[in-house]
Amino acid sequence: MLSNLALLYEAPILSVQLIIDGILIGAILALAAYGMALVWGVMNIINIAQGEFVMLGGYVTFFLTAAGVNPLLTIPVAAAALFILGWALYRLVVFRVVDKDMFISILATFGISIILQQLANELFGADIRTAESGLRTLLFADGMVTVTQVKIVGFVGALVLGAGLFLFLKKSRLGQSMRATAQNARAARIMGINTDRVYATTFALNAAICGVAGSLVVMTWLIHPYLGLAYTLRSFMIVIVAGLGNLAGVVFAGTGLGIVENFAGFLLGTEYQAAFVFSLLVVILLVRNFRLTKKRRYLK
């Protein structure tokens, strides 16, 4: 670990590489976090199956690419497929737990996540998969810093999608009714909004966003049936740090997490990277709680 630290000190260009990679990956993480914030805010559900949606989006892209489709064209397909899945899951299970106790919905989506994870394991196998994007790698600073174009595509895509979502929520009729439902579902129903439909769209839209994130993940990185939980917890972390309903904050928190995680992976070694992510979640929650208690004490 110390030797790695010394290496960073001697070759600062490595830090540049880590930061750039972190920012580009962080944008993809932020994408999944958008979806989680949306469902959390509108439906008051924390969706544990978030990471599994990401994983399934990745499989859509993987199989289509294997069949010879241009990987970039598979992104909308993944979004559409996951939209349908999300809608179906809402109609089957999620609508029954919308206004129940939050623990019930956490457990129900946890069950869904196990189903999806194990189905993927049975149907697609436990192998690690990755899709070749067919894009080039850019070299900077005499080849010391490499940036694959697909990461840039992912980054730009995440920003565009985020901006689109923002506009959708602000301007469109459906987006407005989503916000109304988030504020007060009962009042929204009285005003003639079909909240059930809003919930279904929200959940399906979330799945679609995760699907996009997933197809970017499989192009830049890799997927396997068991990576879901890591993405769920990362999304949760990002949403907590950014604060619910703060879309710009999600982007910053996401890129921040990407950078921190990259450095941790470099310094601690990849075998501890996952452990680091999960421990970071615990630390963030504790810090948040500590700050809240402090605020409460001032009020007293």
Add this chain to the structure above:
Amino acid sequence: MTDNIRSALPYLLIGSAGLAAPIIAPNFQIQLAMLWMMIILALTWDIAGGQMGYNSFGNILFFGIGCYVTAVMQRELFFDIAEYANVTGKVVTLTSYQYFTGFSLGLALSVLIAVAVGVVLGSGILGLRGHYFAICTLGVGVAAGELASGWEFVGAGSGMLAPIYPGEANEQGLFYYYTFFVLAVLCFFTLKRLYSSRFGLAINAIRDDEDKAEAMGIHTTRYKTVAWCISGFFLALAGGMFGHLNNFIDREVAFPSSTFGVWMVLMAILGGKGTIWGPVLGATVFHVTQELFWTYLFGWQRVALGVLIVVIVVFFPQGIMGWLRERWPEKFGETVDTDASTA
């Protein structure tokens, strides 16, 4: 007098059945030992999850601590580390004196460590409320597993062997059957006693309204930490024994978040959380069903597990005890106002 006998009857029946079971069905000793372990898992989850309203996904942490600490103790007591590192993969044999000394010292140490971890970690994360707590514990459980799989001292990804039981194979089954049986009985009666004391009332008050409980003068943080440590205590013991019964320990065995970690929640909810008999009932029903039907599902058990979670949580959240209580409230000492219900 007859009332006493009547109320003691179920305990006597279950107790004598438990004592006789491994002798009547010697081929099922391990499965029966697992049944008692499942009961312990469900009961300990229910302390925080059911009685206190703190739904934890990370109790498996204590189980893993028990597994690893007991096995490491066995290794460190009678082997020096360099020698052991050379024989990884080779069968490690101990005399029965060494085995049982190491085993009991290991269990003692694992309880100490588990309770210490419970105090340190608990005083922090038990301050979190509701879903924040649930997700935080989910992170804790998985993080512990990840750490164990990266740590060379405990064998990292390749795991470590627990020493071989000094004696016949069926003797091992019998020994662990009775240790699990005794632990389960101990756990049940400790909790039964606790739930009917001031402690039980306090944690129920925390579940019902924590702010009010605090305003009433209950030291909520203290009670919460103690409750969490009690589950840690029993889970560490169960984990230490399970690791030895299994003979091999790695991250999947010690921190099985996707099996035991989920099952304990499921079993407690299936039986009815917040009751003493619920987890026992849920664990029994779940374990028996699992042993009978699971093997016919081949690779699809875990898919079935997910379906089971969704179905139970969505359609049957009150559990077996809750259902019985709705069906026959008078048996639970509730007076039913028939006039009000017909009006």
